[in-house]
Amino acid sequence: MITYILCFMLFLVGLYGAVTRRNLVKIAISLSIMEFSTFLFFALLGYIDGGVAPIVNPAEPNKIYVDPLPQALVLTAIVIGLATTALMMAIIIRLYRKYGTFDIREIKNLRG
């Protein structure tokens, strides 16, 4: 159970960073960290004691395999994470060229 709690702590560290940091790149990093913890959480869910990687060898049947479903989900989620990070980086570089800074306190054109 300690691994799950540590995993959730990693998630909270990311959340803390995303809420308190005032730098665009730091916010992106915090979001990546939240992403990592979510992937790990899914991988932990699929693990089975004594299981082997889910690749069938017809020569040796009747093995215990770990759950392939969470792995498939994480595979999907990793690529989605790459997509969001790329988009966010594009916006960050664009904002940097407009304002000349990564500091979110100086990028406050809009109210509220």
Added chain:
Amino acid sequence: MNPLIPLFVITPLAATFLIMIIGRFIKEFNKYFTSLTLLILVIISFYCLFKTGGNVSVYKVGGWEPINRIPIGIYMVMDGFSTIIVCIINSIGFLSAFYSISYIKRYTAENYFYALFCLMIAGMNGVVLSGDLFNIFVFLEISVISAYSLVAFGVEKNELEASFKYQVLGSIASFLILFGIGFIYWKTRTLNIADIKEAFSSGYDKSYYLFVQILMLSGFGLKAAIIPFHAWLPDAHSSAPSPISAMLSGVLIKAVGIYVIIRLFFNMFIISEEMAILITTLGTISMLIGGILMIGQWDVKRLFAYSSICQIGYVVLSVGIGMILISRGLKHDVAVLSIAGGLFHLINHAAFKSLLFLNAGAIEYRTGTRDLKEIGGLARYMPVTSSTSFIASMSISGIPPFNGFFSKLIIIIAAIMAKFYLLAALTVIVSIITLASFLKFQRYAFYDKQEYPKEPKPKEVPFPMVFSMIVLSIVCLLLSLLVFPGFRDAVLTPAIDILMDPLKYSSQIIGL
């Protein structure tokens, strides 16, 4: 197996990539093709509404039959509730795309605009028609990622900043949702919504349920901009190009926010009183604070954006009242009435809020500003915009012959019958605040000054924009008909049935 269901996702996706390939070589292809595709989707969706609206139809992607009554593939589900939302998505999408034909001419890279627009429609259709939690997440990402890019379509300072804010809060919401899905998988070891309902019914662990429900509520609440999570909405909705604002405000926050919340809480979780009270409170706060923040706005689109928060509060509030009554197990007919009011208001809000944003776009198209202090006297120059926006303003403030009146009336009656007198009073007060704000908008935009202060004088907008606005204002009038029993039975009743009977959804899907 209704073979029409996957078409809602495949058609816009195929259209996207055809636009990206053919649109490079043939100019003008993109705009007409997008409108044509969406028109076809509108026809199919209304066909589904009137032909198969009442019953639940399931499409098993890949043809994987359940084993031991446990679904193993991804199921697409079309029932009364999702059919309504699909109709809204595609109709508003078609009108916005048609409106864009002239509006988006000012921008570069029209191909990307129409491609992203189709992707957004595909994503929302996918979310609404899905019966699988992780599938909902994937399609939600498609729609919100295209929304992030479309908000930043003008690539000026405001657009980029709004898009960044939206993206950060949206990503946090996505991870909360993903974590919640993992949590549900941990307990139930399945992802199909109907099957999760089955697995949940054995063994009730209160702390676990509360934690999962709060994770899901905050995730989808961020997407729906319910009040503590609303920070991104005014910026994003006011910075985006107007057709996109209409899509975001009229459809997106409903399809990926409110729809999923209602679906999960009614058809997947067991409704508990704590969550019902929490949801009602959030709805009330959204309604109140949205209304109060709306008063001081002078930017037309920001005013509409805050009013979106306020109106979404109405929907959440009335659904929450229904949930409280269900969880206490009393007054079943009042609960039905309350949820009916919420759904009715959801439909109405899609119509009049999209119309208002299209009007704001028309004003901006001709005058180049959104500030109410700088414009005035437009009624003489832009008669269509003026009259349609009058209809929309009266609808949203709840003046009798228009649709907004009936839905608000139903919500108030339901609140009184459920003995929530304070909520009923607040609803009336916020309605008056709305009326005041929209009268302000009408006066300063169209009637205040005799003459428009600047040269050149604006004239009426081009035909595609006029067409969309007129159609939407007619829809605003026609939707009032939904209070009459004949229309209500055809449209609203199947949706309410599927929500009210907790076992109907899951038993129909697994049993089929």
Added chain:
Amino acid sequence: MELAISVILGFMILGAIYSIHAKDLLSAVITCGIVGYGLVICFLLLKAPDLAIVQIVVETINLIIMVAVVLDSSREESYSKLDKQGIVSAITVFVLMAVLLYFFTVATRSLDELGKSTLRMAGPYIEGAAAKTGSANLVTGVVFDFRGYDTMGEAVVLVTAVLGVLTILRLKGKK
């Protein structure tokens, strides 16, 4: 097993905290990359080689993109002392984190321990799935056959992001 993952996770948390607080943005980005590579080891320990391969290459690309953005800039985080608002928000966040952590521990008491999971939806994915899909790699079987619709969605997400990047990196928005 549980111990090994916990130790790696502990280091990942430390790396994450350092990465959030580092003054130089380049070192922050690289530390974030190291945390990502730590995830790869966890995946290998959890018997998920597919994920390990994808994560290692995706993390590399991620790092390239992030470094490309950071290298061009001043790289310094303009650091100012905590103002009143900062202290208040930090305290709120810490309280919120503690509450969430407490509820997490309470909520997970009745759930399966690590390695004791049962199968419900995934049962048919393992028993005889190779015969059903014809794929020896069960993860590929799940990804492209049982949940192929998800995978199409995922490919579309990537295309959406590409369109978004192309849209955002236009120099001129309006004619």
Added chain:
Amino acid sequence: MYGIKYFPLGGKRKGVDIKGGKDKMKGMTLIVKKTTQLIAGMIFLYGIYVIVHGHLTPGGGFAGGVIIAGAFILVTLAFGSDFLKLVKEEMGTTIVENIAIITVILIATAGFLFGTKIFFNNFLPKGIIGDLVSAGVLPLYNIFVGIEVAASIFIIFLSLIIFKEESQK
């Protein structure tokens, strides 16, 4: 002493800035170019191997696609290219990407049109488990998703470079 001059440590060499600027697109030093020539082909082949064996060994369309994109990125970084070529390359890659993804959708709908009239049906014969040509349509999905992913990531990279070049003018 002699070799250090050409060693790509990054940062500033004598008067030349590797990190960015117009100079970057002229490519890196000779050693880097030669090494890249040797390695890029191997990386490319490895990516193809991972894609083609996706249904037998760990890996698949996504991993292989990203590896192939990595090979392209390496070549672009090492050899550089002038601005106009980059823009052309980006256009071409976009078309490749779109054709690849539309093929994926076509394969998915192919089961819809014939086969058993079901969306996403694995309508080809399954073959023997463990053979290279087996598992019905899965290798086809792997290949086209691989092309699509490689093209997507390469486009993201190219558009970042192009933006940097453009905005410096």
